[in-house]
Amino acid sequence: MMNTKVVGYIVIAVGIAVFAILAASQGLAVTLGAFFTIGIFSFLYKDNPYYKFSEAAFVGISAGYWFVSLFWQNxxxxxxxxxxxxxxxxxxxxxxxxxxxxxxxxxxxxxxxxxxxxxxxxxxxxxxxxxxxxxxxxxxxxxxxxxxxxxxxxxxxGPLQRYDAAGNLDLWATISQAILVIGTLSGLIYFYFSKEHKGAFGGVAKIGIWTLMLTFGASFGYTVMSRLSLLIGRMDYLMSDWLQLIN
Amino acid sequence: MKVLHKILFCCLLAGMLLPASGMVAQVVDSAPADSAATGVAGMMAAVRRPAPPVNAGAEDTPSDEGHSINVFWELSADDRPGENLVTGYRILRAESPEGPFRETGFSSAGEKRYTDASTVPGTDFYYRIETQTAGGSSSSPVIGPVRSSAQWFNFNILNLFVVGGIISLFIGYFIASAKRGKILFIRKIAGLEAVDEAIGRATEMGRPILFIPGIQDMDDVQTVAGITILGRIAKTIAEYDSKLFVPTSRSIVMTTARESIKEAYLAAGRPDAYSDDYVQYVTDEQFGYVAAVDGIMVRERPATCFYLGAFFAESLIMAETGHSIEAIQIAGTAMPAQLPFFVAACDYTLIGEELFAASAYLSHEPRQLGSLKGQDVGKMIAMLAILAGVTLLTIGSLFNVGIATTAGEWVRDLFRLNQ
Incomplete structure (x- = not known):
C-alpha cells in the first residue's frame, strides 16, 4: 500500500516537473490547454482525480465565462x-x-x-x-x-418518371424519386399514432422504420467522420501546438 | 471626317490599354452616339451609348415587413439575345428627385426586376435605372416617390394558413372530444412502455435516476417535450420514492424543470419529498456539461438514464458512459444526426415525432391527446396529397393527359411557398 502511494507521488512529481518544463519552453497557455486536454482524455482509463480536477476546472471556468458573456451580450x-x-x-x-x-x-x-x-x-x-x-x-x-x-x-x-436534358427517361432519377415517395409515405405511416401497426398497415410502417434505419446508418457514418475530425483537432493541438512534433 | 475617325480609333486603342476603364467611359460618353461609323463598327458597337430601359416603375413589395420595394422595367432595346452589348442594369436610389442618386443594386442583362431590400418604412424613395454597357450608360426617367410599408397579412403563404387552419380545427375538435370523455386511441410506443419498468428497476436497486433534458434552452420545442415527459416521470418517481437527478445546461431549463418536478411531487401527494437539489445547473458550455454529466454517471451510478430533448455531439459520449455503467437507457430526440447514436447505444429510442407523442401517451391529458390526434389528421392529409400529386402528375406526364397534369400541379401548388 505504501509502495503504491510512493509510486503515485513520484508519478505526480514527475508529471508536474514535465509540465513545468514544457510550460517554460512552449508557453503557459498552450501547456495548460494540453494539461486539461489530457486530463479529460484520462476518463477513457477510468474516473480519477486528474479527470475530476479537469472536469471541475472546465465546468467552473465555462460557467463563469458564460455568465460574463451573457451579461455583456444581453x-x-x-x-x-x-x-x-x-x-x-x-x-x-x-x-x-x-x-x-x-x-x-x-x-x-x-x-x-x-x-x-x-x-x-x-x-x-x-x-x-x-x-x-x-x-x-x-x-x-x-x-x-x-x-x-x-x-x-x-x-x-411530383411525377415518378424523370427525364434528362435530352428528354430521355433518366432511370436512376426515376428510381430515386420512387424511393423518395415510398420512404416518405411509409415514414408518415410509421409516425401515425391513431392506428395499431398491424396487418398491411403494420407492413408499410415496417418499411418506414427500415427507411429510417437506413438513413440513420448513412448518417452514423457521416457523423462519425466529423467526430474523428474533432479528435484529430485535439491531437493536432497536442502534437503541433504543444509538443511541436509536427510542423 | 476621316481625321476624326482616326483620332477616335487612337483614343479607343489607348483606352483598351489603360487599366482605368472610367477614362474610356468619359471619352465615349463625350462622343455623339451616331459617330460610331464604318471601319471600326464592331469596336464602336461595344462602346455605343445604349438605349435606356423603358416603362420603368417601382412599387412597395406586397405582403412583406415593409423593408423592401420592387423596381421593374422593360428591357433596353439593346438588351437582346445574341448581343452582349448590355452588361446589366444599375439601380440608383435617392431620397429626393434631384438626388444625389447612389447605387443600391445591380441586375444582370435580361433581368426585368430588382428588389431593394434596404428601404426604411415610411420614407419616400426615388429610383433611376441605368442600362450599362462596356463603354457607357443611359438612364430611365426618375421613378417615384415610392414608399415601403409593412402589411398585416402575408397573402403569399395563404395556403399555409388554410392547411394549418384545417389541422388546427381538427386539433380543437379532438381536444373538445377528449374533454367530453371520449376515449382517443393511441398506439403503443415501445420506449414508453419501458419507462415504469426502468423506474422500478432503479427503485429496487436503490440507485438514482438521471434525466437529461438536452442542451438547448426552453425556446427549443424538443426541450419543452423533454420537460413535459420529465413531469410525468417525476410523478412515478415520487410514488416509488426513488432519487432523481437532473443536471441542466441552461438556467431557464433548470427553473422550468424544478417547477415541473415540484408539481409532479404535489400531484403524487408527496410535496415534502421534493427538493430543489434534484435539479442543478452545470454550465452552458456543451462539452463542459458533458464532462460533468459523465462524472455524475460514474460516481452516482444511476440505474436508469433518460435523454429526452435536443442533443448534439454530446449524445454518444453520454450514451456510451451510460452503457458502461450498465444503466437502462431511454433516449428521444428529433435531431436526425444524433438519433443513430442513441439507436446504437440505448435500450429504447423515441424517434423524432415519438418524442412529442410521448408526453400525450404518458399523461393521457385531453389537450395533449387531442393535439396528437389532430396532428395525425394532418399526416393523413399529407399522405393523401402526396399520393394524389404523384398519381396525377405521373399519369398526366406518361399519357399526356392535360387535366391530370393540371389537377396534379394544383395539388402540388397547395404545398408550395410563394415567397
Whole structure:
C-alpha cells in the first residue's frame, strides 16, 4: 500500500516537473490547454482525480465565462445600452417611439423570474416561463410547419418518371424519386399514432422504420467522420501546438 | 471626317490599354452616339451609348415587413439575345428627385426586376435605372416617390394558413372530444412502455435516476417535450420514492424543470419529498456539461438514464458512459444526426415525432391527446396529397393527359411557398 502511494507521488512529481518544463519552453497557455486536454482524455482509463480536477476546472471556468458573456451580450448591450439609446432617441432628440424600448419587457420578465428568491412571491416567476414557452411554441409553429411539412410535401408530390436534358427517361432519377415517395409515405405511416401497426398497415410502417434505419446508418457514418475530425483537432493541438512534433 | 475617325480609333486603342476603364467611359460618353461609323463598327458597337430601359416603375413589395420595394422595367432595346452589348442594369436610389442618386443594386442583362431590400418604412424613395454597357450608360426617367410599408397579412403563404387552419380545427375538435370523455386511441410506443419498468428497476436497486433534458434552452420545442415527459416521470418517481437527478445546461431549463418536478411531487401527494437539489445547473458550455454529466454517471451510478430533448455531439459520449455503467437507457430526440447514436447505444429510442407523442401517451391529458390526434389528421392529409400529386402528375406526364397534369400541379401548388 505504501509502495503504491510512493509510486503515485513520484508519478505526480514527475508529471508536474514535465509540465513545468514544457510550460517554460512552449508557453503557459498552450501547456495548460494540453494539461486539461489530457486530463479529460484520462476518463477513457477510468474516473480519477486528474479527470475530476479537469472536469471541475472546465465546468467552473465555462460557467463563469458564460455568465460574463451573457451579461455583456444581453444585459449590457441590449438592456442597458439599448434602453439608454431609446431614451436618447425619444426624450433627448424628440424622435418619438424607438423599438428598443421593447427591451424593457425582457428586463421586466427577468426581474419577475428573480421573484422566486422570495417565497411569498415565488409564484410570479412562472409568468416569464409561461411567456417563454408560449412565445416559443407560437414562433416556431410556422418554421417547423414549413420546413418539416409543407416543403417536403411539395418536393415529394411530383411525377415518378424523370427525364434528362435530352428528354430521355433518366432511370436512376426515376428510381430515386420512387424511393423518395415510398420512404416518405411509409415514414408518415410509421409516425401515425391513431392506428395499431398491424396487418398491411403494420407492413408499410415496417418499411418506414427500415427507411429510417437506413438513413440513420448513412448518417452514423457521416457523423462519425466529423467526430474523428474533432479528435484529430485535439491531437493536432497536442502534437503541433504543444509538443511541436509536427510542423 | 476621316481625321476624326482616326483620332477616335487612337483614343479607343489607348483606352483598351489603360487599366482605368472610367477614362474610356468619359471619352465615349463625350462622343455623339451616331459617330460610331464604318471601319471600326464592331469596336464602336461595344462602346455605343445604349438605349435606356423603358416603362420603368417601382412599387412597395406586397405582403412583406415593409423593408423592401420592387423596381421593374422593360428591357433596353439593346438588351437582346445574341448581343452582349448590355452588361446589366444599375439601380440608383435617392431620397429626393434631384438626388444625389447612389447605387443600391445591380441586375444582370435580361433581368426585368430588382428588389431593394434596404428601404426604411415610411420614407419616400426615388429610383433611376441605368442600362450599362462596356463603354457607357443611359438612364430611365426618375421613378417615384415610392414608399415601403409593412402589411398585416402575408397573402403569399395563404395556403399555409388554410392547411394549418384545417389541422388546427381538427386539433380543437379532438381536444373538445377528449374533454367530453371520449376515449382517443393511441398506439403503443415501445420506449414508453419501458419507462415504469426502468423506474422500478432503479427503485429496487436503490440507485438514482438521471434525466437529461438536452442542451438547448426552453425556446427549443424538443426541450419543452423533454420537460413535459420529465413531469410525468417525476410523478412515478415520487410514488416509488426513488432519487432523481437532473443536471441542466441552461438556467431557464433548470427553473422550468424544478417547477415541473415540484408539481409532479404535489400531484403524487408527496410535496415534502421534493427538493430543489434534484435539479442543478452545470454550465452552458456543451462539452463542459458533458464532462460533468459523465462524472455524475460514474460516481452516482444511476440505474436508469433518460435523454429526452435536443442533443448534439454530446449524445454518444453520454450514451456510451451510460452503457458502461450498465444503466437502462431511454433516449428521444428529433435531431436526425444524433438519433443513430442513441439507436446504437440505448435500450429504447423515441424517434423524432415519438418524442412529442410521448408526453400525450404518458399523461393521457385531453389537450395533449387531442393535439396528437389532430396532428395525425394532418399526416393523413399529407399522405393523401402526396399520393394524389404523384398519381396525377405521373399519369398526366406518361399519357399526356392535360387535366391530370393540371389537377396534379394544383395539388402540388397547395404545398408550395410563394415567397
Amino acid at each position: 444585459m449590457y448591450s441590449k438592456l442597458f445600452v439599448g434602453v439608454g439609446a431609446a431614451y436618447h432617441t425619444t426624450f433627448v432628440q424628440g424622435g418619438g417611439w424607438d423599438d428598443r424600448w421593447m427591451m424593457l419587457i425582457g428586463g421586466l420578465l427577468g426581474v419577475l423570474m428573480l421573484m422566486r428568491l422570495f417565497p411569498k412571491a415565488g409564484w410570479i416567476s412562472r409568468w416569464p416561463l409561461a411567456v417563454v414557452v408560449g412565445a416559443t411554441a407560437g414562433l416556431y409553429f410556422i418554421n417547423y410547419f414549413v420546413s418539416n411539412g409543407i416543403l417536403q410535401l411539395g418536393a415529394s408530390a
